[in-house]
Amino acid sequence: MSLLSVKNITMAFGSVTAVDDVSFELHAGQLLALLGPNGAGKSTCFNVINGQLRPARGSVRFDGHEIAGIRPRDIWRLGVGRTFQVSATFGSMTVLENVQMALLSFGKRLFRFWAPAAGFYRREALALLERVGMAGEAGRLCGTLSYGDVKRVELAMALANRPKLLLMDEPTAGMAPAERHAMMAMTKRLVREDGLAVLFTEHSMDIVFEFADRMIVLARGKLIAEGDSATIRNDEAVRAAYFGRLAQPCMSAGTGTPSNVPLESL
Numbered sequence: 001m002s003l004l005s006v007k008n009i010t011m012a013f014g015s016v017t018a019v020d021d022v023s024f025e026l027h028a029g030q031l032l033a034l035l036g037p038n039g040a041g042k043s044t045c046f047n048v049i050n051g052q053l054r055p056a057r058g059s060v061r062f063d064g065h066e067i068a069g070i071r072p073r074d075i076w077r078l079g080v081g082r083t084f085q086v087s088a089t090f091g092s093m094t095v096l097e098n099v100q101m102a103l104l105s106f107g108k109r110l111f112r113f114w115a116p117a118a119g120f121y122r123r124e125a126l127a128l129l130e131r132v133g134m135a136g137e138a139g140r141l142c143g144t145l146s147y148g149d150v151k152r153v154e155l156a157m158a159l160a161n162r163p164k165l166l167l168m169d170e171p172t173a174g175m176a177p178a179e180r181h182a183m184m185a186m187t188k189r190l191v192r193e194d195g196l197a198v199l200f201t202e203h204s205m206d207i208v209f210e211f212a213d214r215m216i217v218l219a220r221g222k223l224i225a226e227g228d229s230a231t232i233r234n235d236e237a238v239r240a241a242y243f244g245r246l247a248q249p250c251m252s253a254g255t256g257t258p259s260n261v262p263l264e265s266l
């Protein structure tokens with residue numbers, strides 16, 4: 001059975017239908033890429049799933065619960081985590097303290113009265129940092145880390161909630177090529193080892209084709225294709241609506257780095 005089942009969701013802003021009757025499924029232990037050109041509706045889809053937007057129509061079922069329209073915090077509590085494009089860490093706190101804060105935030109709901117005695121989850125925080133390859137940097141201030149290392153800490157923080165589903169918004173944006181590769185390899189390991197489900201947006205097609213188990217493609221709010229990399233590469237609708245634009249590689253918003261590589265070169 002699917003962990004996440006999105007059925008016929010529609011979301012409009014005035015006259016713009018940002019997401020138009022979109023349905024897809026995601027299973028535990030899968031890495032699913034949500035693709036589409038700028039303005040296709042990817043962020044809107046994310047925001048519907050994490051509760052920031054209530055869809056006009058449709059259903060979002062997660063782990064046996066209908067979550068469309070319920071509060072983001074309640075969705076988070078059910079096990080939907082999220083990483084953001086903008087940094088969510090405190091630069092003046094250490095790597096360890098940032099992760100301890102995330103654990104405290106989660107722990108409060110389970111051990112509200114025990115939290116002060118919990119040693120601020122030092123051991124648990126170190127274990128999470130170990131998983132993302134950052135235990136050796138535990139004592140450093142987050143503000144002194146490289147961009148790629150901040151992203152690793154953010155991943156550890158997102159894992160503190162023990163999510164079953166992680167939404168990752170352009171996890172490799174702004175990273176150097178080697179960092180991008182390492183980040184996605186680590187994410188894939190978590191997916192395989194923990195049975196985590198990951199839904200991610202990504203403008204770098206080389207990353208998507210290398211790491212995603214499956215991909216879905218939106219164009220002007222509609223889901224136009226779904227499948228593995230071979231299916232997506234050869235899909236005429238995708239080439240026309242999305243990859244056709246790659247003949248002139250565009251720049252990824254905010255990063256100033258080339259966001260796409262031509263389909264022909266993959």
Ligand SMILES: Nc1ncnc2c1ncn2[C@@H]1O[C@H](COP(=O)(O)OP(=O)(O)OP(=O)(O)O)[C@@H](O)[C@H]1O
Pocket residue numbers: 013016017018036037038039040041042043044045253
């Ligand atoms: N809060 C809003 N108010 C009005 N229009 C919005 C709002 N959010 C999104 N839109 C519109 O909905 C459409 C889909 O936007 P969305 O941000 O979901 O696309 P996207 O695929 O995430 O784009 P990008 O890759 O550029 O982030 C766009 O036409 C956008 O202008």
